[in-house]
Amino acid sequence: MSAKTTKPTTRQKVVSLKTLAEYLDLSPATISLVLNHSPVAESIPPATRQRVVAAAKKFDYRPNYSARSLRTNRSFTVGIIAPEHSEGYFTNLMMSIESYLVQAGYLYLTVSHMGRKDLLQEYPHLLIDRNVDGLLLVNTRLEEEFSVPTVSISCSSRFKSVSSILLDHDRAAMFILKHLHDLGHRRIALMKGQPNSLDSEPRWQALLTASRELGIKVDPTLNTVLTENSWSPELGYPVVSNLLRKTRNFTALVCFNDLAAIGAMRAMADCNVRCPHDISVVGFDDISGAGYSIPRLTTIRQPLHQMGELAARTLIERIQNPKCDAPRETYFLPELVVRESTTRVTTTSKVLP
Numbered sequence: 001m002s003a004k005t006t007k008p009t010t011r012q013k014v015v016s017l018k019t020l021a022e023y024l025d026l027s028p029a030t031i032s033l034v035l036n037h038s039p040v041a042e043s044i045p046p047a048t049r050q051r052v053v054a055a056a057k058k059f060d061y062r063p064n065y066s067a068r069s070l071r072t073n074r075s076f077t078v079g080i081i082a083p084e085h086s087e088g089y090f091t092n093l094m095m096s097i098e099s100y101l102v103q104a105g106y107l108y109l110t111v112s113h114m115g116r117k118d119l120l121q122e123y124p125h126l127l128i129d130r131n132v133d134g135l136l137l138v139n140t141r142l143e144e145e146f147s148v149p150t151v152s153i154s155c156s157s158r159f160k161s162v163s164s165i166l167l168d169h170d171r172a173a174m175f176i177l178k179h180l181h182d183l184g185h186r187r188i189a190l191m192k193g194q195p196n197s198l199d200s201e202p203r204w205q206a207l208l209t210a211s212r213e214l215g216i217k218v219d220p221t222l223n224t225v226l227t228e229n230s231w232s233p234e235l236g237y238p239v240v241s242n243l244l245r246k247t248r249n250f251t252a253l254v255c256f257n258d259l260a261a262i263g264a265m266r267a268m269a270d271c272n273v274r275c276p277h278d279i280s281v282v283g284f285d286d287i288s289g290a291g292y293s294i295p296r297l298t299t300i301r302q303p304l305h306q307m308g309e310l311a312a313r314t315l316i317e318r319i320q321n322p323k324c325d326a327p328r329e330t331y332f333l334p335e336l337v338v339r340e341s342t343t344r345v346t347t348t349s350k351v352l353p
Helices: 017-022 028-034 039-043 044-059 066-074 089-103 117-129 167-181 198-215 237-244 258-271 304-320
Strands: 077-082 107-112 133-139 151-152 162-167 186-192 252-254 279-282 299-301 329-332 333-337
Touching: 017 028, 017 044, 028 044, 039 198, 077 089, 077 117, 089 107, 089 133, 089 304, 107 117, 117 252, 133 304, 151 304, 162 304, 167 198, 167 279, 167 299, 167 333, 186 198, 237 258, 258 279, 304 329
Parallel strands: 077 107, 077 133, 133 151, 151 162, 162 329, 186 252, 252 279
Antiparallel strands: 299 333
16 A cells, blocks of 8 residues: 655654554554554564554654553553672573563663662562562562562562562482583582572572482582672682682582682682592583683573563563463473583592592
8 A cells, every 4th residue: 555645744843653654554553563562563564564664763753652651551661670780690681581571662670689688678669669560570589569560580489479480490400410420420519509599599409409319428518608799700719719728529519600610610720620620610500601711611501581581571461461371480491501611530530638
């Protein structure tokens, strides 16, 4: 269908949806679906969608979000609450979350509570006071239930109204310890995460369970616990340095995450301990730097892209359809990525005190 000859001039300050519709000879609803990235727009022919986008760009059309909010009683904004915004886990997760929200026509506000109880209590209220349509929690547990749709990543919730996107820690622990067991490792040091990290306890209990199932004796003198809230390789450096000063009678080390593992390998190098020839090291998360450390890190890969996308999609679906039947918990399977930091135990592998 050809466009009408009457069209807005570039001298006009504001181009309305109705004016744009007349220019394109399309309904305002069609244009709105396309420009708001509605899933329904996929049924509109690609050529028509291209015409809409080109015309909006030509006349610098901007949707009236204030009118849209009044009409739908929504702000088309969501609040994201996380412990921190460092590179690695959070960055990889946010790439997929942001991508989905942009396609769905939503903006987001992010806050980091840094493990502080006062911020954990205050931030949800501040975001809701700013009329966010929903909350997305990253490794964060709320102590009260809120009226807006809420989705949690990497943390189960006691509230039935919260949808949780989780990793199967039991499977991850079995992948790690079976890999080391198959390589001949029996003296394995285990690292537990910080007390305020919500992954710490489930990951630790999963390692203990997998150890029992594989017949691996857990030696308390080899176990370490992270205490600092550092989001750099410094996280694992001091605890492993202290462990190596006490004993070197182990052949493998399972770290809480990749940052701690990279710090652990630096501590080993400074103590003249070779990785993996003397001690093999396994991380967790498969952050972008894991494949570029020296040696390249064997680790558990969380499907962060899929987890983030599902979390964002679930939240938007619950906002748009409050009665939708979203699962309370959805588990993702981990993947063991074997690189250079683990190797088979040999007669020269043991590093005795």
